Amino acid sequence: MDFLNLIRENNERHTVSKEELGPLLEQAEKTYKKHFPLTAYFERSIFINWTCSIADCKYCFLSTKPRHDPKEKPTAIRSPASILAEVLICKAMGWRVGYITGGLRVESIEYLSNLISKINQITGEKTMMNFGPYTKSEIVKLKPYVTGMGSAIESFDEELHNFICPSKPLKSLMKFLQNLQEEGLQKLITIILGIGERKEDVEIVIKKIKEYHIEKVQLCFLKPQENTVFDTVPAPNPNYMVWWIAKIRIACPSTEIKVALVRERMEEIELYLKAGANGFSRFMVFLDFNSQYAQELEEGCRRVGRKLEGKFTEFSEIDVEKLVEELPFDEKLKQKILPKAKQYYNRLEKRK
Numbered sequence: 001m002d003f004l005n006l007i008r009e010n011n012e013r014h015t016v017s018k019e020e021l022g023p024l025l026e027q028a029e030k031t032y033k034k035h036f037p038l039t040a041y042f043e044r045s046i047f048i049n050w051t052c053s054i055a056d057c058k059y060c061f062l063s064t065k066p067r068h069d070p071k072e073k074p075t076a077i078r079s080p081a082s083i084l085a086e087v088l089i090c091k092a093m094g095w096r097v098g099y100i101t102g103g104l105r106v107e108s109i110e111y112l113s114n115l116i117s118k119i120n121q122i123t124g125e126k127t128m129m130n131f132g133p134y135t136k137s138e139i140v141k142l143k144p145y146v147t148g149m150g151s152a153i154e155s156f157d158e159e160l161h162n163f164i165c166p167s168k169p170l171k172s173l174m175k176f177l178q179n180l181q182e183e184g185l186q187k188l189i190t191i192i193l194g195i196g197e198r199k200e201d202v203e204i205v206i207k208k209i210k211e212y213h214i215e216k217v218q219l220c221f222l223k224p225q226e227n228t229v230f231d232t233v234p235a236p237n238p239n240y241m242v243w244w245i246a247k248i249r250i251a252c253p254s255t256e257i258k259v260a261l262v263r264e265r266m267e268e269i270e271l272y273l274k275a276g277a278n279g280f281s282r283f284m285v286f287l288d289f290n291s292q293y294a295q296e297l298e299e300g301c302r303r304v305g306r307k308l309e310g311k312f313t314e315f316s317e318i319d320v321e322k323l324v325e326e327l328p329f330d331e332k333l334k335q336k337i338l339p340k341a342k343q344y345y346n347r348l349e350k351r352k
């Protein structure tokens, strides 16, 4: 089958009329208000590497990078000091750490446990991981450090999934969700709109959210990546995302919904929140702090009566040296974290 053509055709059919959206939005907003407070949050995704041992999912940026050989020592990984510094500044600014993420099966489980336990010491809570499927025994080893784990589910259609992710079978993702459920961990799924789903597939997604008791859903748009087969596939229209949020909100009232918020779609924040989204990710906070985008974000939240957690336009002085000094880590690590934390802080300071 010509899957690429099918994806293009599906994306062209992804239209939602105002008449269709209006009543749905009203119902979704009511449902949200019944189950959640009038707030909105930002969750920073913390990337820990730039390589993947799978590296052939057709839409993914990491499929354009050299594949990591699990037998080799990983090279394209970020230093723990840089990761911890970013977490520290996020915490100081009131931004949540959504999860740590990156390519799959790059670091050892021991390395990850160690890193996550340090992140937890900074945030004061357990962290979420979003890399893709781990085996049951790996989940058991990571369980003491994490609230839960997640994965992108590229499609619930096995054939299409095999086309998009030839080395990451749908079955392994379903097994992963089942294992997380058995271990009592939270489950996060990421649905990327525009990579082959049809509008009616929202029903399958809703069915799976209920079946696997998914606590959190992250909705993203295909962002066509250069040098992938998707680079000329058009992303679906904005109302389509709003429609998906509203449908999921109404059918799954207490599931958290997070949307990927990019510059080009900033003005849609209001609609996303009305449709029942709890929060958002992907906002380039260190680049767009106190920018027109940050202002649009705050205004959008205000207009729908949601209080936005954290600071996006208001700069507050932080004593970075003191923050780092107070960390419960050895001196050597603190010395490595300090310059990195200053770099992150300076990026914000420049934009004050």
Ligand code: SF4
Pocket (backbone or CB within 6 Å): 052, 053, 054, 055, 056, 057, 060, 061, 062, 063, 102, 103, 104, 131, 132, 152, 165, 168
């Ligand atoms: S496993 Fe994840 S990170 Fe790796 S190529 Fe696939 S989608 Fe990208």
